[in-house]
Amino acid sequence: MKRILITGAASGIGLATARLFHRNGWTLGLTDINHDALVELASELDQCWHRQLDVTDDIACRHACQEFAADSGGLDVLFNCAGILQMGHFEDISAEQHKRIIDINVTGLINMTLAAHPLLQDSNSAAVINMSSASALYGTPHFASYSASKFAVRALTEALDIEWGRQGIRVLDIMPPFVSTPMLTEASFRSPVVDRMGVNLDADDIARTVFQAATETAPVHNPVGGVFKLMTLSNKLLPSRATRLLMQFMSRE
Template sequence: MKTILITGAASGIGAATARRFAREGWRLGLLDINSDALENLNKSLGGQHWTHQLDVTDDAAVSAAIKAFSEFSNGTLDILFNCAGILHIGQFEDIAMADHARIIDINVTGLIRMSMAAFPLLKQTPGARMINMSSASAMYGTPHFASYSASKFAVRGLTEALNIEWKAHDILVQDVMTPFVKTPMVEKQTFRAPVIERLGVNLTAEDLADEVWKASTSSEVHHLVGLQFKTLAMANKWLPAIFTRNMMSVLSH
């Protein structure tokens, strides 16, 4: 039976992905800072999966979580899904410095911590892979998402670099790049960015769970979600960069 370890598993895309892989018969490792929601999710899945409360900004806690999961999984890990992340939408200067820093610490440094800690398990599991939750905002800096966009650029770069490095260890590293998704993280935002108003929120967490499943069976490094984003990415690839810049300017007003 294959195993997947999911960060940010208690709600949104993480929880939907847990349900999707559980339906496929996988054993789940579920990590989140919200332990109550995590236990409720596990109960809804039959209670046989492994759960652990975790703050991905805590080095010692990450190491301890991986050690405990290794005992549950007998030292193997087929997929690490780095899904934990936070978002603050607004004018750059109106967002507190502490919030900018926390975006980077969770979305980037937290992902690096998990990757480092889980590497030995991935390395000793044939055909293992790591899937990172990225965003359409990793293609071009998105107004009112500045720090979040920067964090996803970092995720994209890390994904590409580690996919090359870890090929020697039979580990495929991928990311899932998606437009806006209807999740609690997006819905709780008090600032409504013009780009959201113009493009809409057309995807659900369940849609993304299906995309993560598709990514897990493909060899693509970047798994792009949705026709709208795929079209934009194609235009960005073949047209001058000024096209994307002008389009982002239009969407942000």
């Protein structure tokens, strides 16, 4: 039986992914900073292994990985799903909040990936799946720090796919555009680009892509949704100025 450890498992994409893998018979490890929501999910999914976790705490990340592996007999897939988003004009977001976005989306992902590495080396089907975004394709107005964090995730994924591929560990990312999750729908500021591009995906759509990436051969970058796949292709074929002009148009106020 395959074993997956999911961060940010108590809501949104992490929640949908946990339910999908559970239905398919995987052994689950669930972590989230929201203790009450995590306990409720673990109860729903046959009291599977779970721990409250702040991914910015590297020692806690190491303990969580070790404890799950000890409980389940190992680790096959790490899904780095924990992340936060704040939309708004760059100057209206505090330095503290910009830092928090980077700390969780980048440093937290690094902490978990480092902690999982020695355990993944013992698996015959090891993979790290990182939650990236369409915002990693081109810097997105009103998402500046979030976009920067996902650029970092994209670069880290590419580098580790080569480094760790030599060790038998696949590293890949999932790149959806806007997804109907509380992180987006409950935001206090709504960027014009969200309404112009539309929110055409839900958490279950992303969960299915994660499951496919975990169980089949998949590329390093996995764009989700027809519109974004088309944008990704056009970004390769057309000058970068075209993407910039598109972003200018889509984000105008």
